[in-house]
Amino acid sequence: MSSPLSPSPVRTAHVRLSDVHLALGGRPVLSGVDLVAGAGERVAVVGENGRGKTTLLRLLAGDLAADRGEVHRSGSAGVADQQIPLGPADTVGALIDLELAAVRGALARLETATEALSDGLPGADDFFTAALEKAEALDAWDADRRVEVSLAALNAVDDRDRPLGTLSVGQRHRVRLACLLGAGHPVLLLDEPTNHLDAAGLEHLTERLRAHPGVIVLVSHDRALLAEVATTVVDLDPSSDGRPRVYGGGYAAYGEARRAERARWEASHAEQIAERQRLADDLSAARNRLRDGWRPPKGTGRHTRATRAPGLVRAVHRRQEELAAHVVAIPPPPARFAMPELPSHGGAILLGAAGVTVAGRLARPVDLVLESGDRLVVTGHNGAGKSTLLTVLAGELEPSTGTVTRSRSARIGRLGQESDLPGRRTATELYDEQLARAGISGPGLGELGLLGGYDRHRPVAELSVGARRRLDLALVLAHRPHVVLLDEPTNHLSVTLVDELTAALGTTPAAVVIATHDRQLSRDTESWPRLAL
Template identity: 85%
Template sequence: MASPLSPAPVRAAHVRVSGVHLSFGGRPVLAGVDLVAAPGDRVAIVGENGRGKTTLLRVLAGDLPVDRGEVRRAGSVGVADQQIPLGVDDTVGALIDLELAAVRGALARLEDATAALAAGHPGADDAYAAALAEAEALDAWDADRRVEVSLAALNAVDDRARPLGTLSVGQRHRVRLACLLGAGHSVLLLDEPTNHLDAGGLDHLTERLRAHPGVVVLVSHDRALLADVATSVVDLDPSSDDRPRVYGGGYSAYVEARRAERARWEALHAEQVAERQRLADDLSTAQNRLRDNWRPEKGHGKHSRATRAPGLVRAVHRRQEALAAHVVAVPPPPTRFAMPDLPEHRGATLLRAAGVTVADRLAHPVDLELDAGDRLVVTGPNGAGKSTLLAVLSGDLEPSAGTVIRARSVRVGRLGQESEPSGSRTAVELYDERLARSGLPGPGLGELGLLGGYDRRRPVAELSVGARRRLDLALVLAERPHVLLLDEPTNHLSAALVDELTAALGSTPAAVVIATHDRQLLRDTGSWPRLAL
């Protein structure tokens, strides 16, 4: 039996992508992507930042033409991307009406068709049947109620007269997501839908996606959501043949298959590099023998050198040809995240907060102490004050009441949820400046394994959301902090990077405080102390 919130069974929902290629400015972004999804399929698109996940969603939505390949869709499409389509002066009601435009249009067409049928207009029977089928496919009569239910479940603002400019970024995204979950679209395309959701919102989103009768295609860093929802995975990350991979069996099957494939890739590349080195060593040995044998030996004439020389020359040529013929065909695997050595500050409490509150943002007084190597996870629903607390601890926000004492010479680094204003400077310029400011030696930006060479040299304003998030993390680490404050650190980061970052945070000598809703991160840090707001 269908859930009371479920739309009517989807009559037509289909997505098919075949051999899609797309480049920007001569730089390949998508290369040979294949994807087939039918009703009931929930496809996760994964990959490192900058690999084209959001671009692929835009292709599926019909917003971007491809250079080569075929894209086919059937059914109405609802898109939740990272940009809100209205301005700050528009209202919550306007956003709801925009996202329910297909529903409003279907009901209007049904009303017109009903009137034409009652008036006995020619062809009215067929027009009425088509309009009724469209409205039934969207379950249009119940859409507003479904939106209201999702607004409440996502803790989203339901005052339709309220201007969007008075809402936080997270509040606006929750309103939009509630609309899409209630609109009854055949195909849902979701880009990072878990950002800005608390535990209750995550549970509701998971339930709605699992119950969706049509096609769901989502990009998400949330490993718990992918494990609970995805039926297949499209991996856009680099592979041994540089082709995207499609994995069935859900997210857990993908993780295991990807791990095994990565191990084979690394082993094969290492074998080819080792073989090339062996051939180079053989050539060097042969060249040395050739040079040595051209030196006259005591008691021997020139004729003895002449008889050996041709054979040695041929040996050198054979080894030169073998080395030239041996090409390392397997590309090197991508680099892994390398956490820099953060300094340890012993002998005193690094940071102490006593009775800290912030008017209208952090209501309940907070007391805490942090020593070197301490770990803490801050939890609580949206609006409880998690981000506010981290801003107070870092010194970026003054508390309304209470005190924060930081030990002398202690450096505190905070990764916020939103990036600082960007400009024309490149990522590596900003990083090098921040590293120099710390006064301590540290790895270069490329050594961290966070940004590729192309992104390191680009102006920050041109970086993708995910690449900018990686740069934000790099800039915080460049400060070489004794205390590391991370606000939703998994937002916009790939699952692989999150796994590597989580492991690194567990072993750094710095004190680490994390504020997060990420269910998998909460599981991975299950042994850390908790502060519930």
């Protein structure tokens, strides 16, 4: 145990952001962020893609410096971002050692301090006390065992000699997450930790996060995880005054407060627009009266014309001043997702599979038939073949056994887990090209409510992971498919967009197949048929 005179660093861990502002590439990313969180608090950071969620984590990690405001963190941080820090030739063991570097260092310092204490060196008592407290704070002696437990629970590779290049993206991320859950850092900064986890992995992650004694700052699209672990929510989405909001009481309380605030925002903006229109109408009417008064009907006397004119002129000026003074101070709320009308294909089987397997990737033979309006959720643990099945159904991979039949006139669109878009092209260029290739008229990219104007005209390489995910979705929808195949569609998407997308998928006349581990999405689609692999 730590000395009773000095509380454990884990128990004293905290983070603080005070009026933080940061611009990247000349564009404001974070504006006026405030947050205070202590040990035992689990902070969820939410917001639309590109709002600065990952940037906020990088500030707390010390990778970026704020342009203005204060950023403070007490305690070492374990960071799970979207990039693996080692190359394909490095091994699983090297990744584990890297993520446990703080643990290894604490034990090494304690060994050195113990030797100094035994040798009676000056200052050895203080050196030993500090080294012991650090090791105890990390529970360093048990770290490797905790990592082994998490590797098993997350279905991660535990062969330390295995090169990372032989692992899938999901396997590499699971190894890293297992390390962070075992390392004992007082502060955990987690960016989309549920990506690539199956049901068992999600349960283990939830349990470990709820038990963590320090501070957690979490960016996630997983609404079920946020509902189960978050004690505080930081919302980076635009608000009526342009500043981020902090909500206490957990994720459910945040949802209620956010909906109420959005309703007030929309109502206030509509009222200001209506008032400006009323003033504009009054000005138009005054101008009409001035015109009619200045040119009175034939036979009207000059005296009447002369006495009416000054008053009418004053009325016009007054209305002009009122209109000029009435500024719409409340900005319009952000656009909502607008699902394009997807086509039906009545009276025909769109897609069928009979006895389909893929060697080493999809062991269980799959049989299915899809018609317009059909719904299907594909479930199964990591490695069961969900992504492989969707790739086969899309015609992008040939099965080892069995057959796939597709209607010749049916268009099939697949949203994969990973984006592979040309980095130099802009989102608008790619979307317009897809529309032209499909030969079908459809809404412009801006009308879908998926990307803001700034992102629509930037090269893809400059977009955030979430913005690229939104573009991938837009490109699938631009093809106006009769069958929509969605592989983990909630990955990297904001919770607001996920709710809107889920509602739209439930009513589209196209056939929809979803492969997902997302627990809330599974609950929202509980009435859909299931295919368990």
